[in-house]
Amino acid sequence: MMNEDSAPSDGGLPIAAVERETGIPKDLLRMWERRYGFPQPARDAAGDRLYSAEQVGKLKQVRRLMDLGFRPGKLVGQSMAQLEALAQTHTPARVVPDVCAGLIDALSGHDALAVRELLRHRLFELGLRHFVCDFLAAANQLVGEAWMRGELRVHEEHLYSEEVKRVLRETLAGIPAGPQSPRVMLTTCPGELHLIGLLMVEALLRLAGCDAIAFGAQMPLSDIASAARKHRVDVVVLSFSAAYEASPQADAALLDSLLPDGVELWLGGSGCRGLKRLPPRATLLTLERLDACVSLWRELHPPAIAV
Amino acid sequence: MMNEDSAPSDGGLPIAAVERETGIPKDLLRMWERRYGFPQPARDAAGDRLYSAEQVGKLKQVRRLMDLGFRPGKLVGQSMAQLEALAQTHTPARVVPDVCAGLIDALSGHDALAVRELLRHRLFELGLRHFVCDFLAAANQLVGEAWMRGELRVHEEHLYSEEVKRVLRETLAGIPAGPQSPRVMLTTCPGELHLIGLLMVEALLRLAGCDAIAFGAQMPLSDIASAARKHRVDVVVLSFSAAYEASPQADAALLDSLLPDGVELWLGGSGCRGLKRLPPRATLLTLERLDACVSLWRELHPPAIAV
DNA sequence: TTTCATTTTTGTACAGGACAAACATTTGAC
DNA sequence: GTCAAATGTTTGTCCTGTACAAAAATGAAA
Incomplete structure (x- = not known):
C-alpha cells in the first residue's frame, strides 16, 4: 500500500492504482488491452501489469474525451498528440477572463490562504452580484476545464470548491x-x-x-x-x-x-x-x-x- | 443505473451494487463464495449473481467486524445473530447520550432545516466548546455507527455532515x-x-x-x-x-x-x-x-x- | 424529419488458477 | 521467561479467456 502510493518512480503503477487514477475499472483496462492493444503495460516478476506514466496519461486523456461523447474505439488508436488536438478542437477556446487571473496559479500553488484571499478580494471589489455572476461563473468553468484537461489535480479542484463554498457561506451568513x-x-x-x-x-x-x-x-x-x-x-x-x-x-x-x-x-x-x-x-x-x-x-x- | 438504485425490491442486488454498498471488491465477494460458501447469491436469467438484502446485511456486519480486527474465516460461518452478539461484545456499549436525542430522527426525516435548527440549538445551549467536545463527538460516532449498521443512507449521512460543516463554518467566521x-x-x-x-x-x-x-x-x-x-x-x-x-x-x-x-x-x-x-x-x-x-x-x- | 429494427461496439460479469503479503504459530537462542 | 527468526495458514488481488447484454450507430420504412 505504501509502495504503491509513494513509489511511482519505479517501473510503473499496478492495475488497481490505475483504476483509482483514471476511474477506469480493472476489468475494462484488461479488455481494452485485448481488444485494442492499448494500453500494453509492462509486467513485473509475477506477471502483474505495470502501467507507465505515459500510458496512464493517455488513459486519462481518453477518458476525458469519452466524457465529451467520443467512443473509446476511435480514441485508443490515436497518438497522444492527436488526442490533445481533438481535445483542443472540442474545448471551446475561451479567453481567460481578466477577473480570473491568478486563480489557477494560486490553486496549483496549493495555497489555501492565497486562494481564499483572492476570492475575498474579488468579492469585495465586485460586490456579491458581480462576484457570483461574472467572477465565479467564469472561474467555475475555468477550473472545470483545467481539471478535464488534466492541468489541475483532484485536490486542487477540491481546494477551489472548498474555498468558494467557504467564502459564499460566510457571506450568506450575513444576509438573512x-x-x-x-x-x-x-x-x-x-x-x-x-x-x-x-x-x-x-x-x-x-x-x-x-x-x-x-x-x-x-x-x-x-x-x-x-x-x-x-x-x-x-x-x-x-x-x-x-x-x-x-x-x-x-x-x-x-x-x-x-x-x-x-x-x-x-x-x-x-x-x-x-x-x-x-x-x-x-x-x-x-x-x-x-x-x-x-x-x-x-x-x-x-x-x-x-x- | 436507475433500476439498480431505485428497485432493490426485486430479486436482489447485482455484484457491483454490493461492492458499493459493502465496500468489498467484486473479486473478493466471488472468492469468499468459493472458499467459504458464503455469500451464496441467487442468479438471474443470465447467470449473474443477485444478492439478497439479508446477505448484504450480513456482509456489512462481517466487514464491520473485520474493521475491528477479526479475520473473515472466523466470521462468515457464523449466523447473523452470533455476529451481532460478537459486535455487541466488542462495541463499547455506549448509551446514546441525551444530547443526541432527536438527531437520528431528524436525519431520517430528511429535513435539512430541522437538522440545522437542532444543531444551532445545541450550539447555543452548550456553547462552542461543549458543543464540539460533547455533542459533536458523540453525534459523529452515533451517525457513523448508524451508517455502518445500515440504518442511515448515504444522503442522510451526507446531510448530517453538510449541516455540521455549515454550522461550524458560520460560527468560525465569527471568531477570527x-x-x-x-x-x-x-x-x-x-x-x-x-x-x-x-x-x-x-x-x-x-x-x-x-x-x-x-x-x-x-x-x-x-x-x-x-x-x-x-x-x-x-x-x-x-x-x-x-x-x-x-x-x-x-x-x-x-x-x-x-x-x-x-x-x-x-x-x-x-x-x-x-x-x-x-x-x-x-x-x-x-x-x-x-x-x-x-x-x-x-x-x-x-x-x-x-x- | 421521425421511428423502428438490425448490427456493431462496448462494458460488465463469470470461472478457476496462481501467487504473495499479512497473519499466526512454533522453534530456537539468549 | 523473553525476544526473534523460521515456518505454516489464511486471505486478498491479479491473471487468462469466455460470454452476454446494454448502448450506440446504422440503415430502412413511414
Whole structure:
C-alpha cells in the first residue's frame, strides 16, 4: 500500500492504482488491452501489469474525451498528440477572463490562504452580484476545464470548491433570508454532490429579497416533494453539475408528478444545458435570467390582500 | 443505473451494487463464495449473481467486524445473530447520550432545516466548546455507527455532515484566528475528504486563542511541508477519519522527513486510534487533550523577548 | 424529419488458477 | 521467561479467456 502510493518512480503503477487514477475499472483496462492493444503495460516478476506514466496519461486523456461523447474505439488508436488536438478542437477556446487571473496559479500553488484571499478580494471589489455572476461563473468553468484537461489535480479542484463554498457561506451568513416571496427551496438530487451552483443561486435570491431556504445536497425526490409541501415553498430550485450521472430530464418529470400544484421547478447548472421536453412547470435557470425569473414570478403572483 | 438504485425490491442486488454498498471488491465477494460458501447469491436469467438484502446485511456486519480486527474465516460461518452478539461484545456499549436525542430522527426525516435548527440549538445551549467536545463527538460516532449498521443512507449521512460543516463554518467566521502562538495549520492527506474533525479542532484552537489556519482537504504531503515552511507554522494538524484508506502511520513517517525542524505534528481522528511507532515529533490528539497540548506547547516555547 | 429494427461496439460479469503479503504459530537462542 | 527468526495458514488481488447484454450507430420504412 505504501509502495504503491509513494513509489511511482519505479517501473510503473499496478492495475488497481490505475483504476483509482483514471476511474477506469480493472476489468475494462484488461479488455481494452485485448481488444485494442492499448494500453500494453509492462509486467513485473509475477506477471502483474505495470502501467507507465505515459500510458496512464493517455488513459486519462481518453477518458476525458469519452466524457465529451467520443467512443473509446476511435480514441485508443490515436497518438497522444492527436488526442490533445481533438481535445483542443472540442474545448471551446475561451479567453481567460481578466477577473480570473491568478486563480489557477494560486490553486496549483496549493495555497489555501492565497486562494481564499483572492476570492475575498474579488468579492469585495465586485460586490456579491458581480462576484457570483461574472467572477465565479467564469472561474467555475475555468477550473472545470483545467481539471478535464488534466492541468489541475483532484485536490486542487477540491481546494477551489472548498474555498468558494467557504467564502459564499460566510457571506450568506450575513444576509438573512428575506421575508419576501417567492419562498424558494434549494437542493440537489441524489447523486449530485456539487453545491457551488446552489450557493450561487442562493446568494442571488437573497439579494433579490427572496425567502431562500437551502437544503443540503442529495435529497431523494419524494423528500423534496414533501419538504416543499411542508415548508409551503413557491419554487424548488435544483442544480445539476455537468458530472451528474443520472438524467435531470427524468428527475424533472418525476418531480412534476410529485410536487403540489402551483409550485414551480427551476433547473440550473451546466448539467441541464439543452434539455428539452420539460414539464410545463419547469424552467431552465441561468444566473443572468434569475432576476427576470423572480420578477416574472412576482408579477404573476401578486401578494394577496388578506393573509 | 436507475433500476439498480431505485428497485432493490426485486430479486436482489447485482455484484457491483454490493461492492458499493459493502465496500468489498467484486473479486473478493466471488472468492469468499468459493472458499467459504458464503455469500451464496441467487442468479438471474443470465447467470449473474443477485444478492439478497439479508446477505448484504450480513456482509456489512462481517466487514464491520473485520474493521475491528477479526479475520473473515472466523466470521462468515457464523449466523447473523452470533455476529451481532460478537459486535455487541466488542462495541463499547455506549448509551446514546441525551444530547443526541432527536438527531437520528431528524436525519431520517430528511429535513435539512430541522437538522440545522437542532444543531444551532445545541450550539447555543452548550456553547462552542461543549458543543464540539460533547455533542459533536458523540453525534459523529452515533451517525457513523448508524451508517455502518445500515440504518442511515448515504444522503442522510451526507446531510448530517453538510449541516455540521455549515454550522461550524458560520460560527468560525465569527471568531477570527487569534494572534497568539502556536500558529497551527490544519489539513488532511490526499484521499481523506472528511473535514468535520478538522473543523472541530479548528474551533477549539480558535477558542484557545491560537493562530489556526485551515487549509482545505487533500494536500499532498510535499505541499504540506512547503506550506508549513512558507507560513512558518509551529504545528501541523492532520485529521484521519476511520474511512481513510492509506496508512496514517506511513503519512506521519514521510511528513516527519519533510517538515522543517521544530514543527510539531498532531494527528487526530478515529483513523489513527492505536497508532504506534510514531516519529518523535508526532503526537496523538484527542479533543479532550487538545487544550493540554496547546498549554504544553506554550510552556515549552515561551514567547521570545525580542522579535 | 421521425421511428423502428438490425448490427456493431462496448462494458460488465463469470470461472478457476496462481501467487504473495499479512497473519499466526512454533522453534530456537539468549 | 523473553525476544526473534523460521515456518505454516489464511486471505486478498491479479491473471487468462469466455460470454452476454446494454448502448450506440446504422440503415430502412413511414
